[in-house]
Amino acid sequence: GDSVTQMEGPVTLSEEACLTINCTYTATGYPSLFWYVQYPGEGLQLLLKATKADDKGSNKGFEATYRKETTSFHLEKGSVQVSDSAVYFCALSTGNQFYFGTGTSLTVIP
Amino acid sequence: EAGVAQSPRYKIIEKRQSVAFWCNPISGHATLYWYQQILGQGPKLLIQFQNNGVVDDSQLPKDRFSAERLKGVDSTLKIQPAKLEDSAVYLCASSLDGGGTPYEQYFGPGTRLTVT
Numbered sequence: 001g002d003s004v005t006q007m008e009g010p011v012t013l014s015e016e017a018c019l020t021i022n023c024t025y026t027a028t029g030y031p032s033l034f035w036y037v038q039y040p041g042e043g044l045q046l047l048l049k050a051t052k053a054d055d056k057g058s059n060k061g062f063e064a065t066y067r068k069e070t071t072s073f074h075l076e077k078g079s080v081q082v083s084d085s086a087v088y089f090c091a092l093s094t095g096n097q098f099y100f101g102t103g104t105s106l107t108v109i110p
Numbered sequence: 111e112a113g114v115a116q117s118p119r120y121k122i123i124e125k126r127q128s129v130a131f132w133c134n135p136i137s138g139h140a141t142l143y144w145y146q147q148i149l150g151q152g153p154k155l156l157i158q159f160q161n162n163g164v165v166d167d168s169q170l171p172k173d174r175f176s177a178e179r180l181k182g183v184d185s186t187l188k189i190q191p192a193k194l195e196d197s198a199v200y201l202c203a204s205s206l207d208g209g210g211t212p213y214e215q216y217f218g219p220g221t222r223l224t225v226t
Binding site: 089 | 113114143150151153155201203214215216217218220
């Protein structure tokens with residue numbers, strides 16, 4: 001069945017370091033791909049999305065490119081801030097179905 | 111615009127008791143979802159409504175869980191009787207349309223349930 005696998009955490013980085021969180025997917029159709037972020041004590045928020053191969057989603061300095069050949073949608077940011085500390089979830093949608101990864105906790109220290 | 115509202119935010123019950131959660135989606139959103147998020151895991155879809163009809167409830171443990179969405183607006187999720195393994199955060203989300211096109215889900219803050 002359809003599924004998402006993302007790198008396990010927790011991840012701890014110093015401020016201004018580069019971030020990559022790996023995400024790969026398995027899908028029978030042509031899914032849309034998402035990254036959601038969950039800040040402490042809050043609900044999930046959409047961070048970025050891509051709906052077809054080679055699309056790049058971007059928001060708040062984060063980017064992810066839909067790579068069909070490697071079935072990946074890695075999340076990247078060139079310089080993280082303390083305020084980026086959160087749990088990040090990769091997700092895919094094939095129409096009505098929505099599948100989330102297990103989440104990667106990121107802590108950014110000053 | 112107002113976001114997805116959920117209540118209560120926290121609930122502690124003993125096993126075998128019953129509990130109900132309430133969700134009010136964003137106005138105009140046709141599709142409503144209930145997810146279960148166990149600590150350390152990603153959200154798992156329990157049930158999806160489009161208007162007041164059920165689209166998918168394949169992962170809802172129907173022997174103890176039930177959900178309804180009267181009049182296609184707000185929704186309640188009930189657990190009766192609760193088990194220890196039901197301890198989780200229950201998330202409600204809504205979207206404009208779940209009809210097969212890419213869409214964004216808007217999530218509420220969740221209800222944290224602890225079953226003792």
